[in-house]
Amino acid sequence: MAAVTQLQRQFIEYTTSLYNEGYLDDQFTQLQKLQDESNPDFVVEVVSLFFEDSEKLLNNLATALQQKTVDYKQVDSHVHQFKGSSSSIGAQRVTNMCVLFRNYCEEKNLEGCMQCLQQVRHEYVLVRNKLEALFRLEQQILQAGGSVPMME
Amino acid sequence: MGFKTSAEIQTRHPLRKNPPQLTDSNWSQTPHLHRMETITHESDPTEMDSSSSSSSLGEIGVEMKNNNNKVEEERPHVLVVDDSLVDRKIMEKLFTNSACKVTTADSGKKALELLGQGEDKHTDINQQGPKINLVVTDYCMPGMTGYDLLKKVKESSDIKEIPVIVVSSENVPTRIKKCLEEGAQEFILKPLKQADVKKLRCHMQFTKPIKGRLCMGRYTMKRTSDNK
Numbered sequence: 001m002a003a004v005t006q007l008q009r010q011f012i013e014y015t016t017s018l019y020n021e022g023y024l025d026d027q028f029t030q031l032q033k034l035q036d037e038s039n040p041d042f043v044v045e046v047v048s049l050f051f052e053d054s055e056k057l058l059n060n061l062a063t064a065l066q067q068k069t070v071d072y073k074q075v076d077s078h079v080h081q082f083k084g085s086s087s088s089i090g091a092q093r094v095t096n097m098c099v100l101f102r103n104y105c106e107e108k109n110l111e112g113c114m115q116c117l118q119q120v121r122h123e124y125v126l127v128r129n130k131l132e133a134l135f136r137l138e139q140q141i142l143q144a145g146g147s148v149p150m151m152e
Numbered sequence: 153m154g155f156k157t158s159a160e161i162q163t164r165h166p167l168r169k170n171p172p173q174l175t176d177s178n179w180s181q182t183p184h185l186h187r188m189e190t191i192t193h194e195s196d197p198t199e200m201d202s203s204s205s206s207s208s209l210g211e212i213g214v215e216m217k218n219n220n221n222k223v224e225e226e227r228p229h230v231l232v233v234d235d236s237l238v239d240r241k242i243m244e245k246l247f248t249n250s251a252c253k254v255t256t257a258d259s260g261k262k263a264l265e266l267l268g269q270g271e272d273k274h275t276d277i278n279q280q281g282p283k284i285n286l287v288v289t290d291y292c293m294p295g296m297t298g299y300d301l302l303k304k305v306k307e308s309s310d311i312k313e314i315p316v317i318v319v320s321s322e323n324v325p326t327r328i329k330k331c332l333e334e335g336a337q338e339f340i341l342k343p344l345k346q347a348d349v350k351k352l353r354c355h356m357q358f359t360k361p362i363k364g365r366l367c368m369g370r371y372t373m374k375r376t377s378d379n380k
Contacts, residue, residue, distance in 0.1 A: 088238050
C-alpha cells in the first residue's frame with residue numbers, strides 16, 4: 001500500500017500549499033466539514049456550481065465592459081455576485097481581487113476595471129485548475145483503496 | 153491547520169468502503185433522511201417538482217412508520233431565500249445537517265408564493281404541508297431585496313410571526329439596524345458556518361403536528377397509540 005501512502009502524502013502537501021499560498025481559506029475547510037455519508041460528493045458539487053456560475057459572470061463582465069456606455073452599476077452587481085460565490089467556497093484570492101474590482105467600479109475607472117477583469121479571470125483559472133487537481137488526487141487515493149486525509 | 157499523521161489518518165468518506173447498516177437504533181442519526189426532505193422551488197419550471205428526491209422515499213416511508221414519528225413531525229422547516237445557487241446549496245446543507253427540513257427559493261417573489269402570499273395558491277406549502285418555522289434570506293437580491301421580503305412578511309397578518317433571519321456578505325451597520333428595526337430576528341454575516349446555524353435553532357417556531365397528514369403527498373404519517 002506504499003502507493004496509497006504516497007498519494008496521501010501528496011494530497012496533504014498539496015492542500016497545505018493551497019492554504020499557505022492563499023488560494024483557499026477556512027471557508028473551504030468548512031465546506032469539507034459539511035460533507036458526510038449522505039452526500040459524499042457535496043464539495044465537488046458545490047465547487048462545480050461555482051465554476052459554472054463564474055464562467056457566466058466572467059462573460060457578463062466582459063460584455064458589460066465592452067459597451068459604448070458602460071453601466072458601472074451593472075458591472076458592480078456582477079462583481080458583487082462573484083465576490084459572494086468565491087467567498088462562499090473559500091476561493092480567497094478571487095474574492096480579494098473582486099474587492100479591488102469593486103473599488104474601480106465605484107470610481108467608474110474603465111482602465112482599472114479592464115485590468116481587474118483580466119486579473120480576476122486569471123485568479124479564477126488558477127484556483128479552478130488547483131481544485132480540479134485536488135479532486136483528481138482524491139479520486140486516485142480512493143481508487144487505490146485508500147481514504148482521503150481529513151483536515152483539522 | 154494540520155493533518156493527522158499517516159498512522160492516524162481518518163477517512164472522510166467511510167461509506168465508500170463500508171456502507172453503514174441502517175438499524176432501528178441509528179436511523180435518527182442517518183443524515184440521508186434529512187436530505188430526502190429537501191424541496192427546491194426555483195423560477196425554472198423544469199426544476200419545480202422534487203421528484204429527484206422521491207426515489208428513496210419509499211425506504212423512508214417504511215422506516216418512519218416503524219419508528220418515532222414524533223421526531224419527523226417536529227423537525228423545523230426552514231425556507232432559504234437566495235439568488236445565488238452556490239449559496240442556496242450550501243445553506244441547504246447547513247440546515248439539513250442540523251436536522252431541519254429545507255425548502256429553497258431563488259427570489260423574494262418565489263418565497264412569498266411559498267408562504268402563501270402570492271397569486272398562485274398551489275405553491276403555498278404553508279397550507280398544503282408542514283408549516284415554515286423559519287425564513288433565512290439573503291439581503292442583496294435583484295428585484296425584491298431581503299429587506300423588502302422581511303417587510304412583506306412582517307406586514308402580513310398570516311405570516312408575521314415567522315422569524316426572519318437576514319444574511320449578508322456586507323457588514324453595513326445602517327443596513328443591520330434597518331433590518332433589526334423592521335423585525336428581523338437576527339442579521340448574520342456570510343458565509344454562514346455550522347455554528348451559526350446551530351444557534352439559530354432557538355428561533356424556530358414549532359407548530360403542532362397534524363394527525364394522519366399526507367406529507368408532501370408522498371406518504372402518510374400515521375399516529376399509533378404508542379406515539380405521543
